[in-house]
Amino acid sequence: MNKQNFVTIFLLNCISSLLCAQDSAVRIDNKEITLLDNSYTFKDTTQKIFLKNNQSEVWNLRQEITKLHFDHCNHNELNILLYSDTTGEIPFVQIITGTSLLKIDSTIISIEKSYSKKLKPVLFEGSLQRSLIYVKYMFHYRKKEEDLARTNGNYNETEVMRMFGTAIGNNETNECDDDAIFYDAGVKCFQQEDFSKAIYNFNQAVEANPWDWDAVYNLGLSYQKTDKLKKACDCFSKGIEAGDIIAVQAYNQFCSEMNNK
Numbered sequence: 166m167n168k169q170n171f172v173t174i175f176l177l178n179c180i181s182s183l184l185c186a187q188d189s190a191v192r193i194d195n196k197e198i199t200l201l202d203n204s205y206t207f208k209d210t211t212q213k214i215f216l217k218n219n220q221s222e223v224w225n226l227r228q229e230i231t232k233l234h235f236d237h238c239n240h241n242e243l244n245i246l247l248y249s250d251t252t253g254e255i256p257f258v259q260i261i262t263g264t265s266l267l268k269i270d271s272t273i274i275s276i277e278k279s280y281s282k283k284l285k286p287v288l289f290e291g292s293l294q295r296s297l298i299y300v301k302y303m304f305h306y307r308k309k310e311e312d313l314a315r316t317n318g319n320y321n322e323t324e325v326m327r328m329f330g331t332a333i334g335n336n337e338t339n340e341c342d343d344d345a346i347f348y349d350a351g352v353k354c355f356q357q358e359d360f361s362k363a364i365y366n367f368n369q370a371v372e373a374n375p376w377d378w379d380a381v382y383n384l385g386l387s388y389q390k391t392d393k394l395k396k397a398c399d400c401f402s403k404g405i406e407a408g409d410i411i412a413v414q415a416y417n418q419f420c421s422e423m424n425n426k
Contacts, residue, residue, distance in 0.1 A: 193299045198246060200297075201257045205248050207297035211287045215249060215298050218285045224318045227302050229276050234407055235264035236376045237304040238341035245300045247277060247284075251293035255281045261299075266378065268408025306339035343373035348380050355387060363387040378409045385412070389419050 189203045216223060230243070243264065248257035258277040263270040287294040304310070313319075351366030367384035370377055385400030398420035404412025 191297065193246070193297075194244065194301070196244070196261060198259070198261060201259060202248060205250075205295045205297045207299065208289075211289050211294050211296045212298060214289060215285075215287050215296060216300075218287075222280060222284055223300065226277060226280060226300075227318070228314065230273055230302060231304065231310060233264075233269050233272060234376050235266055235269045236374065236378060237310070238306065238344050238374050239377065239379070240264045241304045243273070243302040243304070245273070245277065245302070247298040247300060249284060249286055249294075249296045249298050251286050251295060253282050253284050253286045255284065266408040267410065271408075306341045308339060340373040344370045344377050344380065347373065348377065348383075351380070351383060351387070355383065355390075358390075360387050360390045364391065376407075378404050378407055378412070382409065382412055382415065385415060389415075394419065 190197055190199050191207050192198070193207055231237075240263075242262060244261035246259040246261055247255055248259075249255060255278050258274045260270045260273065263273070287296045305313070347366045347370035351363045351370060354360070354363035354366055364384065364387045367380050367387055370380040371384060374380070381400050382404050385397045385404070388394070388397035388400065398416060401412045401416040401420060405416060
């Protein structure tokens, strides 16, 4: 092979590699996402068609995810990328913004994949499409979730109900506000090494929002600082059950020796 042919082939390979690299990522919702399969494409039009044709199924998916034990207050937005093929199969699911709990995120992927064949594929310009579907789920405090369930996800009707309740004097409180107030107070007390008050505040935060695994973890650390190791390990164990990685690390550090006694 002469030098000129070698250079030509080298340049073609470089161009091909660059094009493939570009195709393997897509920008959606100001996020650069590396694709698992670049034969699927994202278009606003096909996204709208999919969501319109599968409105009921997408809502049912959300409601199944709502039942999982993750923190709706502090992880209230999940962003998920579905790969919808031409048969309605969902071979791949990517968690773009998750719950921070690997076990829960893995369950979410399984739930999404279980809707294969239940979801209608995208028919666009006379042909079925291999489409990327970007789904954004928003979660809320308990009372609003209950109201949304009553209206089958009708946010406008839910908001009208809330405004009517406020007008007649039903000023609702919610666990997310209470959780935030007590959690911040607990962190401040912990930093000041006032661990008794930290325990009180983190307990109040957990009582308001039992799925605030950061509060559960910090409660465990506060107990550990006051030599209440059994209570600390109980907190870390709860975090482990939910899939909280830092709870695993704390349990291994503080609790393994206790269990060996």
